[in-house]
Amino acid sequence: MKPVIAITPEAITLRSRMDGRGSFCGVSYSEAIELGGGVPLIVPLTRDHRVLDHFLETCAGWLLTGGGDVAAKFYAPRMSMSQRKRISGADEVRDEMEIYVLRKLQERDQPVFGICRGIQVMNVAFGGTLMPHLDGHRNPQPDALAHRIEWTKHGWLNRAMEGFDRVNTSHHQAVDRVAPGFEVVARAPDGVVEAMERPDARFCCGVQFHPERLVKKAPQFQNLFREFVKACRGRR
Numbered sequence: 001m002k003p004v005i006a007i008t009p010e011a012i013t014l015r016s017r018m019d020g021r022g023s024f025c026g027v028s029y030s031e032a033i034e035l036g037g038g039v040p041l042i043v044p045l046t047r048d049h050r051v052l053d054h055f056l057e058t059c060a061g062w063l064l065t066g067g068g069d070v071a072a073k074f075y076a077p078r079m080s081m082s083q084r085k086r087i088s089g090a091d092e093v094r095d096e097m098e099i100y101v102l103r104k105l106q107e108r109d110q111p112v113f114g115i116c117r118g119i120q121v122m123n124v125a126f127g128g129t130l131m132p133h134l135d136g137h138r139n140p141q142p143d144a145l146a147h148r149i150e151w152t153k154h155g156w157l158n159r160a161m162e163g164f165d166r167v168n169t170s171h172h173q174a175v176d177r178v179a180p181g182f183e184v185v186a187r188a189p190d191g192v193v194e195a196m197e198r199p200d201a202r203f204c205c206g207v208q209f210h211p212e213r214l215v216k217k218a219p220q221f222q223n224l225f226r227e228f229v230k231a232c233r234g235r236r
């Protein structure tokens, strides 16, 4: 049996629809899970713990995807107005849902992989903070290997990517103070955190770049999903 991987979607609003609030998940995420040997399952946006507990029970691992910014109240309740203005696309239902799921996954030692916003909400869920805005990390081409990374520690991610050191970049926030229990494993040349992992977990990793957009371009990115799905095997 292939492991079922829960994927969290992005909250979006379509003004053209009466019931405009909905969820969206780029097909590149589900395709990357399929390529990695798993079965993707896009979960609903909800903060109902009974519903989330059901998916925690029935899915082998979770993939946290990109999207809007995490609301400031979850990591910097006293943030200045000028900084707060840089935050966009925050959805508190998604924030609360992912923070709840992350803490439960930690308790259960179940695998989780966070991409872009995923690494950021992972850091927030365990007590870290975010930079509300930074320049130089937005490249309009989704699969351009736009900047280098320097691997600072060996671990899951470095091994899976065989030390490959060029990534795409499509973010305006980043991890600031790193949550206790996590190790930064890769940084951009300007010092921005590009990957981190929790050494004592079965698989708890986050990347600031978008490997799902590069799986067909370089095998190292596909390896990330294969290793993640492999870590999920053996769990329901």
Ligand SMILES: [Mn+2]
Pocket (backbone or CB within 6 Å): 137, 147, 168, 169, 170, 171, 188, 192, 194, 208, 209
């Ligand atoms: Mn970057």
